[in-house]
Amino acid sequence: MPDRPPRRHGAEQPLFPPPPRPSPVRVVVADDNPVVRAGLTALLSGREDITVVGQAADGREACETARLHRPDVVLLDVRMPGVDGLSALPHLVRIARVVMLTYSHEAEIVRQALRGGAGGYLVHGEFTVDELVSAVRDVTRGRAHFTPTAATAVLAHLRGDATAHAKADASPLFSATSTEALSQLQPIVRQSSSVLRAGFQLSAREAEIMDLIASGMNNQQIAATCFISEKTVKNHINRIFAKLHSSSRSEAAAKWLGTAVTS
Numbered sequence: 001m002p003d004r005p006p007r008r009h010g011a012e013q014p015l016f017p018p019p020p021r022p023s024p025v026r027v028v029v030a031d032d033n034p035v036v037r038a039g040l041t042a043l044l045s046g047r048e049d050i051t052v053v054g055q056a057a058d059g060r061e062a063c064e065t066a067r068l069h070r071p072d073v074v075l076l077d078v079r080m081p082g083v084d085g086l087s088a089l090p091h092l093v094r095i096a097r098v099v100m101l102t103y104s105h106e107a108e109i110v111r112q113a114l115r116g117g118a119g120g121y122l123v124h125g126e127f128t129v130d131e132l133v134s135a136v137r138d139v140t141r142g143r144a145h146f147t148p149t150a151a152t153a154v155l156a157h158l159r160g161d162a163t164a165h166a167k168a169d170a171s172p173l174f175s176a177t178s179t180e181a182l183s184q185l186q187p188i189v190r191q192s193s194s195v196l197r198a199g200f201q202l203s204a205r206e207a208e209i210m211d212l213i214a215s216g217m218n219n220q221q222i223a224a225t226c227f228i229s230e231k232t233v234k235n236h237i238n239r240i241f242a243k244l245h246s247s248s249r250s251e252a253a254a255k256w257l258g259t260a261v262t263s
Helices: 034-045 059-069 085-092 107-115 129-139 148-169 172-185 194-200 204-214 219-226 230-244 249-257
Strands: 025-030 050-056 073-076 097-102 120-123
Touching (some): 025 034, 025 059, 025 129, 034 050, 097 129, 107 120, 129 219, 204 219, 204 230, 204 249, 230 249
Parallel strands (some): 097 120
16 A cells, blocks of 8 residues: 655644635825825725725826726815816726715715716715725725715705606696605705804804714714814814804704704
């Protein structure tokens, strides 16, 4: 009989070795604010499965950086000097998936971004760090992500199209019935009045933080989202409460959202 090979000492190789780890999601961050770029880069780079391969300060630089690094995802601001995000978007979507990450929340801008090929639309102040990370991961799989303001704009556009088609294609009786049914099915969404909010005289930063308070974020989450310290958040909140004549977060949120009971 042939001699058996000697048994090797030490740890044996597993029969079925684990599959190799997938490559990290490669991201380019495009925003004209260097603080925002640095903050987003720091947040995303702390994840094992995400790596920021480049930054850009405007649309032209975003395109050049994307062509150089071939990222999986581009986080793109809307308003930037020179070439803005919407102008750069058609060129970027040929290279990578694009998620708009911006303070611009106007419905028409949201629709323009979607028509231009954006795979998601996130408005600053409406998402947590974990939600941002999930959006970056999911968009590579073709899953769209929208924060509440952007989602509302999309739904309003779709409902407007549905109503227009119903009026054009149906008989007058059916059209009226469909419109009435649609209005009954629409959820009741409380939208804050710009006139009401203007009366509170909050600064842009205070309004941003008040939006985050109304969304249910705590001070730590607000600090991470705005890239400021918790102490700075507390100082802003004290000024906000004074301007809104409120003594609690719930009272301030009710007034901000226009849901406070008035006599």
